[in-house]
Amino acid sequence: xxxxxxxxxxAHHAGVSVPTVSRVLRGVPNVxxxxxxxxEHSVTVLGYRPNRLAKSLREQRTNIIGYLTAGTVxxxxxxxxxxxQDAAIEQGxxxxxxxxxxxxxxxxYAQIFEGYQVDGLIVVPSSDxxxxxxxxxxYLPVVEVDRTIxxxxxxxxxxxxxxxxxxxxxxxxxLGHRNIGLIYGxxxxxxxxxxxxxxxxxxxxxxxxxxxxxxxxxxxxxxGGVRAATHLLxxxxxxxxxxxxxxxxxxxAVQAIRHLGLRLPHDVSLIGMDDTRWARLMDPPLTVIAQxxxxxxxxxxxxxxxxxxxxxxxxxxxxxxxxxxxxIVRSSTAPPKEASPMTS
Amino acid sequence: xxxxxxxxxxAHHAGVSVPTVSRVLRGVPNVxxxxxxxxEHSVTVLGYRPNRLAKSLREQRTNIIGYLTAGTVxxxxxxxxxxxQDAAIEQGxxxxxxxxxxxxxxxxYAQIFEGYQVDGLIVVPSSDxxxxxxxxxxYLPVVEVDRTIxxxxxxxxxxxxxxxxxxxxxxxxxLGHRNIGLIYGxxxxxxxxxxxxxxxxxxxxxxxxxxxxxxxxxxxxxxGGVRAATHLLxxxxxxxxxxxxxxxxxxxAVQAIRHLGLRLPHDVSLIGMDDTRWARLMDPPLTVIAQxxxxxxxxxxxxxxxxxxxxxxxxxxxxxxxxxxxxIVRSSTAPPKEASPMTS
DNA sequence: TTGTACGCGTTATCAC
DNA sequence: GTGATAACGCGTACAA
Numbered sequence: 001x002x003x004x005x006x007x008x009x010x011a012h013h014a015g016v017s018v019p020t021v022s023r024v025l026r027g028v029p030n031v032x033x034x035x036x037x038x039x040e041h042s043v044t045v046l047g048y049r050p051n052r053l054a055k056s057l058r059e060q061r062t063n064i065i066g067y068l069t070a071g072t073v074x075x076x077x078x079x080x081x082x083x084x085q086d087a088a089i090e091q092g093x094x095x096x097x098x099x100x101x102x103x104x105x106x107x108x109y110a111q112i113f114e115g116y117q118v119d120g121l122i123v124v125p126s127s128d129x130x131x132x133x134x135x136x137x138x139y140l141p142v143v144e145v146d147r148t149i150x151x152x153x154x155x156x157x158x159x160x161x162x163x164x165x166x167x168x169x170x171x172x173x174x175l176g177h178r179n180i181g182l183i184y185g186x187x188x189x190x191x192x193x194x195x196x197x198x199x200x201x202x203x204x205x206x207x208x209x210x211x212x213x214x215x216x217x218x219x220x221x222x223x224g225g226v227r228a229a230t231h232l233l234x235x236x237x238x239x240x241x242x243x244x245x246x247x248x249x250x251x252x253a254v255q256a257i258r259h260l261g262l263r264l265p266h267d268v269s270l271i272g273m274d275d276t277r278w279a280r281l282m283d284p285p286l287t288v289i290a291q292x293x294x295x296x297x298x299x300x301x302x303x304x305x306x307x308x309x310x311x312x313x314x315x316x317x318x319x320x321x322x323x324x325x326x327x328i329v330r331s332s333t334a335p336p337k338e339a340s341p342m343t344s
Numbered sequence: 345x346x347x348x349x350x351x352x353x354x355a356h357h358a359g360v361s362v363p364t365v366s367r368v369l370r371g372v373p374n375v376x377x378x379x380x381x382x383x384e385h386s387v388t389v390l391g392y393r394p395n396r397l398a399k400s401l402r403e404q405r406t407n408i409i410g411y412l413t414a415g416t417v418x419x420x421x422x423x424x425x426x427x428x429q430d431a432a433i434e435q436g437x438x439x440x441x442x443x444x445x446x447x448x449x450x451x452x453y454a455q456i457f458e459g460y461q462v463d464g465l466i467v468v469p470s471s472d473x474x475x476x477x478x479x480x481x482x483y484l485p486v487v488e489v490d491r492t493i494x495x496x497x498x499x500x501x502x503x504x505x506x507x508x509x510x511x512x513x514x515x516x517x518x519l520g521h522r523n524i525g526l527i528y529g530x531x532x533x534x535x536x537x538x539x540x541x542x543x544x545x546x547x548x549x550x551x552x553x554x555x556x557x558x559x560x561x562x563x564x565x566x567x568g569g570v571r572a573a574t575h576l577l578x579x580x581x582x583x584x585x586x587x588x589x590x591x592x593x594x595x596x597a598v599q600a601i602r603h604l605g606l607r608l609p610h611d612v613s614l615i616g617m618d619d620t621r622w623a624r625l626m627d628p629p630l631t632v633i634a635q636x637x638x639x640x641x642x643x644x645x646x647x648x649x650x651x652x653x654x655x656x657x658x659x660x661x662x663x664x665x666x667x668x669x670x671x672i673v674r675s676s677t678a679p680p681k682e683a684s685p686m687t688s
Numbered sequence: 689t690t691g692t693a694c695g696c697g698t699t700a701t702c703a704c
Numbered sequence: 705g706t707g708a709t710a711a712c713g714c715g716t717a718c719a720a
Contacts, residue, residue: 006697019705022699035712040444054400054697055536056461057712062397065648066457066465067428067441078422085443094456097411097441099429112438113410117400121410222621251621258627277595278622283602304409350713360693366715374689399712401696 005046012263014042025050041260052115060134064116065098076247076274076293077124080145084122091305093119100126107132114140120304125149141307145300148190148320155307156320157300161191162198164289164325168271169179169202171239171287171327176335177269181239183228183249185220192220195245218249225252226259233260233268240336241269247276254282265334275328284331294324299323323333358386361640369394396459398674408440420591420618420637421468424489428466428643435649437463444470451476458484458563464648469493472532474600485651489644492664499651500664501644505535505570506542508633512615513546515585515631515671516585520679521613522552525583525595527572530563536564539589558583562593569596570603577612578606584680591620598626609678619672628675636667643667 011018016035019132023031024039042048055060081097088095094115098109110133113121116146120141125133130149136142144156173178182199185192203210216232218224225244229252232239244250250272254264262268264284272279275290297312299321352597355362360379368383386392400436402408424450425441434437440460442453454477457465464485469477474493480486481498516524524542526543529536540559547554560569560576571586573596588594594616598608599625606612608628616623643665651663 004697007699008697012564018697019708020697020706023706026699032705035706051401051697052710053397053406055699057395057397057401057696057714058698058700060712062461063436064438064460064461064462065428065432066454066460066462067425067439067467080442081411081441084409085441088409088454089442089452092407094408094440094460095411095442096408096438097425098433098439099426105477108433110410112433115619116408116409116410116438117406118410119406123411204448230472250624254625276622278620281595281622282625301409320588348713351715352713362713363692363715364690367690370715376689379690395713398696400715401698401712402714404696648719 005048006051007048010039010042010046010048013046016098030328033273034336045151049111050115052118053117068096076276076291077146077295079122079301080297083294083299084145084301085297087298087301087305091301093305094303103127103130103132106130110136119308122304123188128190141304142303143300143307145296146191146341150190154318155303157296157303158317158320158322159191159291160322160324161194162201164291165195165198165245166202166205167325167327168243168289169199171329171333172204172243172269172271173208174199175241175333176267177239177241178336179211179214179237179239179241180208181214181216181232181242182245183225183232183242183253184215184217184245185224185249187220193215211239216331220246221248222252222255223266225249227252229253229256230260233262239268241333242271244270244272247272247279248272250274250279250288254286261262264332267337269333269336271327271333280330282332287330287333288328290326290328292325296323349392350395351392354383354386354392357390358382358653370563393455394459395461397461407619412439418634420620420635421490423637424468424641424644427638428489428642428645430552431642431645435645437645437649438688447474447476448472454480466543466644466648469533474532479613485648487648487651489640489646492533492535498662499647500662501640502664502666503535503635503640503645504666504668505538506545508635509539509542509589510546510549510586511669511671512633513543513550514682515673515677516587516613516615517550517552519585519677521583522680523555523581523583523585524552525558525560525576525586526589527569527570527576527586528559528561528589530561531564536589542629543587543604543671545661555583564590564598564609566596567591569593570600573597573598573600574604577601584610586615588614588616591616591618591623592625594630594632595616608676611681613677613680615671615677624674626676630676631677632672634670634672636669640667 007018007021010022020035024036085095095244096113100106100109103126122143123147124146128149133149142154148156148158179261184196200210216228218228242253244253253270257264257268264270271287273289275288279286279288351365355365364379365383368380429439440457444450444453447470466487468490470495477493484496492500492502492524516579528540544554557579560572562572586597588597597614601608601612608614615631617633619632623630623632
């Protein structure tokens with residue numbers, strides 16, 4: 001639970017009775033304008049937020065609907081969600097879910113969740129800048145998964161993004177590539193930032209120069225991948241290998257390569273993110289960086305629940321877990337056209 | 345809400361006080377064995393089920409964790425879930441989610457949801473036989489999506505499965521195919537049954553004979569698809585076209601066709617289910633039956649909420665909505681090898 | 689060992 | 705128009 005500013009607090013602050021506050025909040029007609037104003041003032045001043053639990057108990061209606069599915073889970077974020085579910089259920093917790101595509105929506109859901117008095121929050125932030133989450137983390141245990149806002153201190157379960165891209169670079173360098181292109185999303189999320197940095201760092205480790213022209217960012221989508229890959233492969237001295245930081249952009253890269261009449265891996269090598277079904281089914285099957293999606297979700301669930309249990313004891317120091325990715329070598333990577341596997 | 349058998353009812357029935365019942369239920373040590381037995385008896389007789397809401401309010405702890413994600417949604421069931429979420433949030437409802445891969449798990453989640461006093465339930469049943477769901481639907485509005493148990497009367501939002509497969513058959517017949525194979529899952533779920541029946545019915549409409557050897561069922565997965573397709577294509581007179589009823593089995597069929605050295609659509613035509621990214625990305629791009637996933641979820645949410653609002657007025661007669669699928673013709677279908685497009 | 693009384697935060701029914 | 709008071713279902717001191 002969190003701050004406990006209740007109806008009676010507001011009533012006391014406004015110098016009225018509890019039912020009056022309730023009436024104002026619910027918009028019941030017969031209320032004196034002056035009292036209404038005073039109540040509304042107190043509400044904002046005290047930062048009152050209704051307790052859905054008590055309301056539900058009283059009204060015999062929760063406004064919660066259960067969604068029970070036997071649907072197949074295949075993508076990264078679903079498998080992750082499945083991990084959270086399993087960890088939660090094992091500890092006797094239930095999960096209330098919201099898909100927040102934008103910061104506004106994210107905030108809306110977070111507030112609704114708070115209304116239902118959730119014990120804690122697991123979140124995949126939609127952006128690097130979410131001031132609301134910072135506030136929430138002040139009085140509610142929060143665990144970030146996959147992505148992190150970074151600017152505030154809370155628990156997190158993340159991929160070792162630098163290491164992940166590092167493995168891809170290592171593999172390509174071993175094959176003899178010296179001109180590797182990176183396709184990444186331009187959204188301000190931690191995964192993209194870290195993967196980009198990991199790429200540059202690993203290039204440096206191998207003593208390879210960084211060619212800014214071989215870095216292409218675009219919208220974090222299939223179309224963005226098409227554009228970025230096309231841009232990279234149509235320049236005068238194109239890279240001999242491409243790495244994409246997301247599954248969506250990988251799909252775009254595949255399309256672009258095909259559209260340009262290039263063959264995989266003969267003309268260009270390609271490594272993407274996430275070991276999805278289609279990556280295996282492509283012709284040729286794609287070399288990918290596999291994320292431990294289920295583990296990430298499961299560990300996030302465990303971490304949050306542990307934080308919940310410990311909250312009484314220690315004030316829970318922020319704990320960040322980094323999980324390793326696994327490079328799965330298939331047939332979209334090969335030595336570059338005019339080069340021997342061992343470059344000096 | 346539902347049946348309201350509370351602690352005090354049990355106490356009265358057992359001839360003890362409320363706290364005693366509470367103690368027994370929570371396993372507090374100091375309780376007389378005889379009273380314990382009496383209480384437990386009353387609990388089962390009355391069918392008492394704890395109200396998590398009241399417990400949460402009292403304990404200042406809900407055991408609910410919020411999961412907020414900006415993760416991408418790509419598969420059928422995710423888009424469907426997104427539709428439910430949107431419909432719910434628009435009406436001021438929250439969604440608590442559970443993934444039930446088996447009937448046991450499904451029942452477990454349903455009970456947990458009931459504990460949280462959900463107003464209603466939306467469910468994708470995992471099997472045709474779930475006695476518990478029948479019971480639940482007696483006192484809680486239930487909407488089935490995608491699949492239906494069928495044996496009890498409740499609301500449902502389903503695909504027009506017969507029509508969907510019918511479109512696929514029509515398309516293949518127009519191309520000149522007369523020997524069409526069907527690959528379907530052997531799980532006892534309504535979608536599989538209806539799609540199989542729709543296939544047979546449509547064949548009859550075209551005056552085409554049914555060849556039992558061209559019907560292959562297997563486990564509802566990629567591997568199952570591989571086996572079924574291999575079985576179908578390696579017999580003496582194989583079908584010239586294949587239809588799969590699920591996306592998973594489609595993936596298996598693609599693999600089998602490739603493994604057998606067959607070319608798409610030259611050697612065999614193929615139509616599958618769900619317009620997923622990889623179906624578009626395949627070489628050649630796959631002709632598929634696209635389901636209105638988001639609409640199905642959204643309509644299910646609307647239907648449930650309407651049922652909730654109406655529950656006071658009319659006892660809510662069961663309402664079943666059938667949504668149409670759309671055949672998306674791409675390049676995995678073509679006239680059969682030795683046949684003109686127009687067969688007599 | 690068991691029962692009484694109260695509180696969790698809110699809404700609904702009454703008098704005033 | 706407004707404010708006591710009770711109730712929603714459960715857990716927990718405290719007293720018996």
